[in-house]
Structure formats: structure tokens, C-alpha cells
Amino acid sequence: MRPLAVLGAGSWGTAVAILLAHNGHRSLLWGRDAAQLEQIAKTRRNAAYLGTVALPAGITPCADLDSVLRQARDLFIAVPSAAFPAFVAGLRGRLRPDARLVSLTKGLELETADTLDSVVARCLGDTIEQAVVSGPTFAREVARGLPTAVTVAARPAAFAETVAGWLHGVQLRAYTSDDLLGVELGGALKNVLAIAVGIADGLGMGANARAALITRGLAELSRLYHAAGARTETLMGLSGLGDLVLTCTDDQSRNRRLGLALGRGSTLEMALDEIGQAVEGATTARSVMRLAQRYAVELPICEWVHRVLYEGVAAREAVAQLLAREPKAEAATFGL
Ligand SMILES: NC(=O)C1=CN([C@@H]2O[C@H](COP(=O)(O)OP(=O)(O)OC[C@H]3O[C@@H](n4cnc5c(N)ncnc54)[C@H](O)[C@@H]3O)[C@@H](O)[C@H]2O)C=CC1
Numbered sequence: 321m322r323p324l325a326v327l328g329a330g331s332w333g334t335a336v337a338i339l340l341a342h343n344g345h346r347s348l349l350w351g352r353d354a355a356q357l358e359q360i361a362k363t364r365r366n367a368a369y370l371g372t373v374a375l376p377a378g379i380t381p382c383a384d385l386d387s388v389l390r391q392a393r394d395l396f397i398a399v400p401s402a403a404f405p406a407f408v409a410g411l412r413g414r415l416r417p418d419a420r421l422v423s424l425t426k427g428l429e430l431e432t433a434d435t436l437d438s439v440v441a442r443c444l445g446d447t448i449e450q451a452v453v454s455g456p457t458f459a460r461e462v463a464r465g466l467p468t469a470v471t472v473a474a475r476p477a478a479f480a481e482t483v484a485g486w487l488h489g490v491q492l493r494a495y496t497s498d499d500l501l502g503v504e505l506g507g508a509l510k511n512v513l514a515i516a517v518g519i520a521d522g523l524g525m526g527a528n529a530r531a532a533l534i535t536r537g538l539a540e541l542s543r544l545y546h547a548a549g550a551r552t553e554t555l556m557g558l559s560g561l562g563d564l565v566l567t568c569t570d571d572q573s574r575n576r577r578l579g580l581a582l583g584r585g586s587t588l589e590m591a592l593d594e595i596g597q598a599v600e601g602a603t604t605a606r607s608v609m610r611l612a613q614r615y616a617v618e619l620p621i622c623e624w625v626h627r628v629l630y631e632g633v634a635a636r637e638a639v640a641q642l643l644a645r646e647p648k649a650e651a652a653t654f655g656l
């Protein structure tokens with residue numbers, strides 16, 4: 321049987337390759353750093369990202385991207401969103417004619433705030449079959465074989481079933497959806513909200529504030545989903561509420577850790593340096609203003625994060641601004 325391919329040998333790409341192997345699927349794992357791949361092939365571990373987990377035999381590290389693209393029809397993409405558009409554009413003309421893409425990336429295109437499925441369609445044509453996988457999935461837990469569940473959305477919808485079939489097993493339940501937009505928006509925006517919750521926790525604002533922020537973050541997402549034409553069921557599902565709760569509440573989240581560091585007084589540069597891996601919310605916070613404008617919705621928590629990250633507003637001052645917003649009827653704020 322043809323191998324699957326995972327493009328991007330960081331935490332999540334490696335964890336997904338391990339999950340696929342547990343489900344009996346062979347995969348080629350490509351990364352841009354040939355020396356790192358050689359090391360992975362030799363030690364059967366990805367020391368830089370998931371050093372404690374041994375790679376199953378079904379994974380073959382391969383540094384030659386064109387060789388991977390010739391061998392595999394189905395390509396899981398796990399590069400950070402900042403690299404995603406250029407990476408996908410770079411695949412043009414190199415793919416098998418029947419190639420299909422599965423995005424594991426959570427984010428938006430920086431300059432346009434477009435969702436990544438739109439980027440794929442723009443770069444590779446809108447007839448290419450593509451799917452997105454999203455949900456509460458810390459790479460380390462998935463790699464260790466701990467249980468979770470995800471949403472898989474695709475265009476055409478039937479491709480979601482194929483992808484879910486590869487991922488679904490005793491360890492992970494994969495639910496299908498045809499709401500690509502909703503799945504993309506949830507995965508991208510929850511990272512910004514996790515930074516907000518991290519900041520509040522870093523400032524020592526307490527458990528009540530954490531729960532209030534998550535809920536008001538959900539209201540923010542609900543307004544956006546409604547205005548953009550995504551579905552409320554998607555928001556209530558694994559790629560929406562599921563991942564929002566996970567990322568906002570557990571310190572495995574790099575986005576939450578960024579917020580914690582900022583709340584405790586670190587600079588953005590120091591905090592990102594210390595984390596040393598993709599912190600998608602820091603990029604997405606920059607696109608979020610454009611998104612709010614495009615759909616004419618208020619996203620005050622996301623905008624608050626932007627002010628702290630990029631406009632030099634002190635975290636405590638930004639919280640005061642958020643709390644000073646005028647009171648309203650709660651139901652109306654969900655945009656339904
Ligand atoms: N780590 C996690 O628990 C999860 C991560 N994700 C998403 O997966 C995506 C990737 O994140 P992680 O693997 O966690 O990040 P990471 O920081 O662990 O790894 C990123 C990998 O991408 C590679 N990379 C960066 N720019 C590249 C380029 N231009 N071309 C090729 N490779 C490039 C890096 O070398 C690195 O190997 C993000 O969008 C993240 O939100 C989704 C679910 C879980």
C-alpha cells in the first residue's frame with residue numbers, strides 16, 4: 321500500500337506520524353532539516369520535540385521532498401501557519417495529479433487573515449481535495465498513546481471520511497464535518513484566547529476570571545462564526561469548545577504559556593525565545609483585527625491580546641480596559 325506523508329517534523333507532525341503508525345499506516349516523515357532527520361532515522365526519536373517517545377517502525381524519515389511527493393498521494397501538512405502559504409505555494413507543479421492535502425496547522429494567513437483552506441485553493445487550485453484536522457490534541461499526549469477526539473472537515477465532504485478512517489482507532493475518535501470554515505476558525509482563534517487566559521492567570525486574577533474569559537471568548541467566537549457563515553455545532557464541538565478549553569487551561573499549551581510569561585512581566589521576545597516552538601496565537605493575534613473588520617464583529621479579547629503583544633499596552637492596563645466595557649444583555653452577545 322502507498323505510504324502516507326507527513327510534511328513538517330516538529331511536535332505535531334511527529335505525533336501524527338506516530339498515531340498513524342499505531343493504526344497500521346506507513347508514513348514518510350519529511351522535515352526541512354536534513355541533519356535532524358538523519359538523527360531521527362538513527363535514534364528512532366525526535367529529540368528536539370518529542371524525545372521521550374520512540375518512533376514505531378512504520379515511520380520512515382525522508383529529507384528529499386520530491387521523493388516524498390512522488391511516493392505519497394496523501395500529504396499531512398504540519399508546518400506553522402507563518403510558513404504555510406509559502407510552503408504550499410512551493411508544492412505547485414511538484415505534486416502527483418491525484419494528490420490530496422490534510423492540514424494539521426492551526427492559524428490564518430498573516431497578511432490576509434484568510435483561512436488556510438483558502439490558501440490551499442488559491443495556491444493549488446480549488447479542485448484539489450483537502451481536509452483539516454483539529455481538536456484537543458497536545459502532541460505529547462497523542463504520541464504517548466493517550467486518548468482524545470478530533471474533528472475532520474474536508475472538501476469534498478467524502479474525503480473527511482477517508483482521513484477520519486486513518487486517524488480513528490482505539491486511541492482517538494475522529495468525527496467528520498463539512499464545515500471547513502468553522503473548524504479552521506476555531507483552531508486559529510482559540511490560540512489567541514489561550515494567550516488572554518494565560519495573561520490573566522499570570523497576573524494572578526484567579527479561577528473566576530479564567531472561567532469568565534473562556535466563556536466570553538466563546539461568545540466572541542460565536543459572533544464570528546455566525547457572521548462568517550460557520551456553524552454553531554462546529555463551535556460546540558471538538559475543534560471549537562474542546563480545543564478552546566484544552567488550550568486555555570493546561571500548561572502544556574505554548575499559547576497559554578506565552579500569556580503566563582507576559583502576565584508575569586516577561587517581554588514577548590523573551591517568552592517566545594524561552595518556549596522555542598510554534599506559538600501560533602502570537603501570529604494570529606496580528607491577523608485578528610483584519611478578521612474583525614471583514615466580518616464587522618467585535619472581538620474585544622483578541623484585540624486586547626493584540627494591544628498587549630504589539631501596541632505596548634501593559635497587561636494590567638489592558639485588563640482594566642476590558643473590564644470597563646459597557647454592560648450588556650448576555651444573550652445578544654452570542655450573535656445568534
Ligand atoms: N504541538 C501540538 O500539540 C499541536 C500543534 N498543532 C499545530 O501544528 C502546527 C505545527 O506546530 P508544531 O508541530 O507543534 O510546531 P513545532 O514548533 O513543534 O514544529 C514546527 C516544525 O515546522 C518546521 N518548519 C517551520 N517552518 C518551516 C518551513 N518553512 N518549511 C518546513 N518546515 C518548517 C520546523 O522546523 C519544525 O520542525 C501549528 O499550526 C500548531 O498549532 C496542532 C495540534 C497540536
Ligand SMILES: O=C(CO)COP(=O)(O)O
Pocket residue numbers: 426455456457458459511514563566567572573574575576598599600
Ligand atoms: O493545538 C494544540 C492542542 O490542541 C496545541 O496548543 P499549543 O499550540 O498552545 O501548544
